[in-house]
Amino acid sequence: MDFQLSEDQQTLRKWVHDFAETEIRPVASHYDETEEFPWPVIKKASEIGLYTPEFYMDAVANDQTGLNLPLALEETCWGCAGISLGIWGTGLPLSTLAYSGTPDQLMHWVPLMFGTPDDPKVAALCVTEPGAGSDVSALRTTARRDGDEWVLNGQKIFATNGGPANVRIVVATVDPNLGHRGQAAFIIGPDTPGIRAGKKEQKLGIRASDTSEVILEDCRIPLENVLGGPEKLEAKFEKARSEGARSSAALKTFEMTRPSVAAQAVGIARAAFEFSRDYAKERQTFGRPIIEHEGIAFKLADMAMEIDAARLLTWRAAWLARNGTFEHAEGSMSKLKAGEVAVAVTEQAVQILGGYGYIKDFPVEKWYRDAKIYTIFEGTSEIQRLVIGRALARS
Template identity: 70%
Template sequence: MDFQLTEEQLEIKKWAHEFAEKEIRPVADEYDRTGEFPWPVIKKAAEAGIYSMDLYMQSQQDSSGLTLPLVMEEIFWGCAGIGLSIFGTGLPLAALANSGSSEQLFEWAPKMFGTPDDPKVAAFAVTEPQAGSDVSSLTTRATRDGDEWVLSGQKVFITNGGVADVTVVVATVDPELGHRGQASFIVSKDDPGFSTGKKEDKLGIRASDTSEIILDECRIPLDRILGGLEKLEGKLERARKGESTGRSSTALRTFEMTRPSVAIQAVGIARAALEFAADYAKERVAFGVPIAQHQSIQNMIADMAVDVESARLLVHKAAWLAASGQPFEKAEGSMSKLKAGEVAVSVTEKAIQILGGYGYIKDFPVEKWYRDSKIYTIFEGTSEMQRRVISRAVFGTA
């Protein structure tokens, strides 16, 4: 076991940190206030080669699996809302790469990211007003009509939903079969019947677009089903006979794959808060000494440091397992997401405590990090759902 990062990884980490420090931190507050989508920062990230790095990594042999998490930690250290705008396309990309054919990947991945001069973003739409954690109860329907699929339904809380050129939509083809009757479809914003609805006004990650998607008899060509028609028919046939379909649904599989990437985002926020609080504690004087000399503050800083380090280790292990093609037998992806999400909330909360009144006001960035962190116990599987997955792995009932 070797924990030493290579020269190249250290260089990449430094490069990403400099980008976050120069291009993200200075505008984080403004985008948090306005809730505008940070296209100018995405453009700069595209020019620098950070945006679409997830696409590039698909073609690279990174046996450690650490390059992307190292970059993401730095970017989310800069701002989680902007970070999610830069890396949110990774989620639909994972769905496409995991469940699509190689032809679909070659055709649609470039459309998801656009070009450095004209970057685009993409979305992955699973959640519905009445179905979040319970992915098996989706009601968005996909029905075949000759040479087309007709999609009807409503999706809510979709990251990049209002700004995406391409959206991967999960819909049910056979409602009787629960998640085994579902399939994923590639939908373009220009397809007839596709529209976006309400943009959510959120507690945190406010630079990230979270919007409703409406599919009103949205018509798309037959070949837009991920993995192709034949694969779907085989899967439905086996499900109807009660046989195993082999793998879980696209939605669940995609979330499994992307959990370590989401977890490292939370580590980035937590680290930002730890660093800020430690610097502040060295400067702020109370009772004649810097507060860093008070044992209660030292204890909080120590607990925060242990939490950040342990969350990062879980993420790096899960990323390494995934890169080396090993399954998450102990639900390591869920473990990393659960731990990092909860650490981000508790570390940012302690950072506010260390700053006292200054932690609570908007002149300092700590209250923003606290607001940003909370989503990490909710999206891509709530903490309760992660615990469910982990306990099932322990009990052997997965």
């Protein structure tokens, strides 16, 4: 086992860190306050080659270690998790497409998801509904076949990039008798009649990230826009009817992308840790820097150790996602640990800054707000424990 990053990985990490330091950090509080979508930062990321299909091909798809994407995500989230989600939010629908799409679908849709450096675009994965979050089998959105077309109807909520998305992948029920095994994912391109963005949510944290409702009203799309193609879908349903397939494409994607979500949480935790450590070296009480008070030093020691533990679980899960398969829900373990560490570490960082931690002149209160989502989206902490528990019961 080699814990040393390669030279290429160290270069990648420094490149992304420099971008986060110069282009993300300085504007983080602006986007947090205004909740504007960070198009200018996404454009810069696109111009330097960080937000492009080529980056995903060269640095991610061709990376046998699986670590390149988590390395990059940790750095951009160190800058600002909300802005970072603007840059990487497309990764979730992209992974779904890469996991289940045909080569033709990839060739056609990926350029539309990213746009160009002059005119960047983003994409969204729309699964959650008002009555179906953790319980994906309860989806009410339907896809009905009508000749050469699918007709989709329903209401999606909380979709990251749901408002500005050029391409949306929507999970809908085709055969309700099969539960979530009767669901499929549909690709909906720009300017398609019958799909529109609804309410944009106002949030506690990650406020630069767009979280929107997406409404489908008799939205007609060609037959071939079902992920994997119509023939594969029919074969999948046949198999599910006869022997019971285990899970839908969206659920499989979540398992594979969990290490990437974990890496984001590690980035926020590290930002808060570094800031509070440096503050503790400067701030004096009772005649000495507060880091020399055991009560503060012990907090920092625990924060450093927990961040390391979360990162190591994340890197292991990322490596397994690339090179093996998860045996004991290691993807869920990494996301669960990192999300909870981010919440705990940012909370302690606020405490270390005292009153200054609570006011907006310092970035720590924002990291505290940003961190909380990592115990909620892409599977809540309770659902991660459920997944891990089930894996243990099977093993």
